[in-house]
Amino acid sequence: MINKENNDPFDLNKILNVENLTINDYEEICKRLKRKPNRTELGMFGVMWSEHCCYRNSKPLLSKFPIKGKNVLVGPGENAGVIDVGNNQKLVFKIESHNHPSAIEPFQGAATGVGGILRDIFTMGARPIAVLNSLRFGNLDKPSNIDLLRGVVSGIAHYGNCVGVPTVGGEIEFDDSYSGNPLVNVMALGLLETDEIVCSGAKNIGSPVLYVGNTTGRDGVGGASFASSELTTSSLDDRPAVQVGDPFIEKSLIEACLDAFKTGDVIAAQDMGAAGLTCSSAEMAANGNLGISIDLDLVPSREENMSAYQYLLSESQERMLFVVKEEKINNLIEKFTKWGLHATVIGEVIETKEVIIYHKDKIVAQIPTSALSDDTPVNVHKVINNPPDYLLKKWQWQENNLPEINKQKIFSLKYDKSFSLSEIILKILSNPSIASKRWIYKQYDSQVLANTVFKPGESDASVIRLREQNEKKSRVFSGIAASVDCNTRWVSLDPFRGAIAAVAESARNVSCVGAEPLAITNNLNFSSPETETGYWQLSSSCDGISEACKILETPVTGGNVSLYNESINKDNKITPINPTPVIGMVGKIENVEKAISSGWKNSYDQIWIIGSDKSEKTIAASSYLEYFHGEITGRPPKIDLQDEKFCQVFLRNAIIKNFVVSSHDVSDGGLAIALAECCILSSKGATIELQKDANRDDNLLFAEGGSRIIFSVDKRKERDWLNYLKKIQINLKSSIYVKKIGYVSTQTLNIKIQDKNICNIRVEELTEKFNNSISGYF
16 A cells, blocks of 8 residues: 555645646546555656656657668667667667756766766667767857856766777857757767667566666756756756766776676666666566566665655666566676675566555555556647748848958958958858867877777768678778767758758768768757747757658667757746757778778879759858858758768768778868868868859858768879779769869968969968867867
């Protein structure tokens, strides 16, 4: 019988507000329980029915995603996605957010974000091999944003470096919309080390439930609910909802868990992440179609006089919950004790399909597993039929709204003065969103484990070396490529086109190193879905992701939804973030020796470009328009996904045949910035000759879109390359062009348009602007 002491009267409206539950939720809970819930049970429902845990606002939209593919072994629903990457190897990967915790406690918020995503990986039986991150902050002209950036980067570096998993890549962007609500998304990759994928469904009635890892404290109580609400000026009061991590315990936990999984004695495993014991126990029971009972008095704790509510909702880090074989329990406990970890039986699997919680010899919660986990509430929102009026107005923007080019100088609407095209390139290069992120990634250990092929910043995607391909020990290593990407300006101006572009660019980045894109994980960071615009942005972005993934054949294996990313200031003014659907793309490469980076390789190598004539190339919605003219307007280019796919296949084949020695996609900043970045990475120049195919020179240099990739061809293989190109011309789609635009030179980036020299910049000057922008703020 449920403990009546927990059914004492309480202020219902106040409690529902704390738990982010509605009065309709409360009535549904009473209906499912066939009685009124007590305070502890309300807390359990609060976290399990939060957006963070049950996707109550986004579930209908997520069902649109393609989730099956020839390589997919495990899709959405488990701790992480799993794909087959050949040679009897399985890649486990996922991306998660820790936005709100990082906003109020940047160091621990970011650090525990790394710890949490790593547990999602090794819970499946995989050894973590790499971490990438996607970060968003307000502009660095505000000291508060600098402090947030410093704290978040320190937290990521601290946890990743200490636990011994390399941080190999990522992206970062700055925009005022993130000033009160930074985004911290972390993606992790792992290689399966067990014969079978470890899943989370409880099995075998009477099997012990084993708690392993760190102790439980009051840190992180209510974290899932906290992550599912807006940030306000009083959010600092929610610091207890931010967890505190210990990477050295996490390292012990990784080794102990992988050791235990290899024995086959662990039946099911679940990370105690969001919602802690509540979520892990309820999900294990629900996934196994059984019940579970837990005695909180047996849970290792670090604080005295903790309530049942605090035990169940604590999100203390480095903890796992296992269902294990009864006859092997002592052996498993011994393994974890050897690593200095707690390992205690706290319950068992039961036949009754309930989650039963004991505390101080009394039942404090007794809930049918179906009540917590099945048919969770769905908030139904109507999608508006047309884009908001403010966007329709922006879509009407035309290039003729810009000042005319006068004697190769352009008047800046932002700076109220004229600049040469060379000066514009330098100015865009020095914008923190485009400039080198060296100040950040230098703090990360990218080389630990000794399998990182390219250092951060050297290539469009990160490349990780895997084990040998065959038993002949031929020293041929396969590899994994990974990229995280999202152009939030494009998404804010057109969520559908912007989301398509995010998938396309992340795939393009993977192709640019020579790898074949296989699958994605996504992190959907949006504002409140309760506003018409907010929900339309989310819905349109999901439509775009779905369309792009279907055509590019990169199914969605899982991810994370983070809503209510908006800040409320002291005047109760709400500032939503730019919609940010971050795409984490993974791909495989058969031989990492063939992987290529972005910088030029040899002087006098030819420079070529491939692109689509059908895809738009425009300075609407471009970095140039925003960073030079101060205008965030226009409609983003439309990408032809079939052409995109063809361009990527063409490039990968040319890389495999050893013709292409470097490649870099044309994205933020357009062609001029892509060329400059290749020069900077190689300390070599480039001589470029372009044909005037646009009305304005700035369009030709700074337009974005067009599925374009610049690449260099080995000068020693020029004849073979031209013969190869001639042979496949018949197979080239009429909408695809492959053009030679110049050659690698020394010392300067020289660009001519129709035989007119419009840019001549020394590589040293490009490098200085590019490398010292972000570090200058510190």
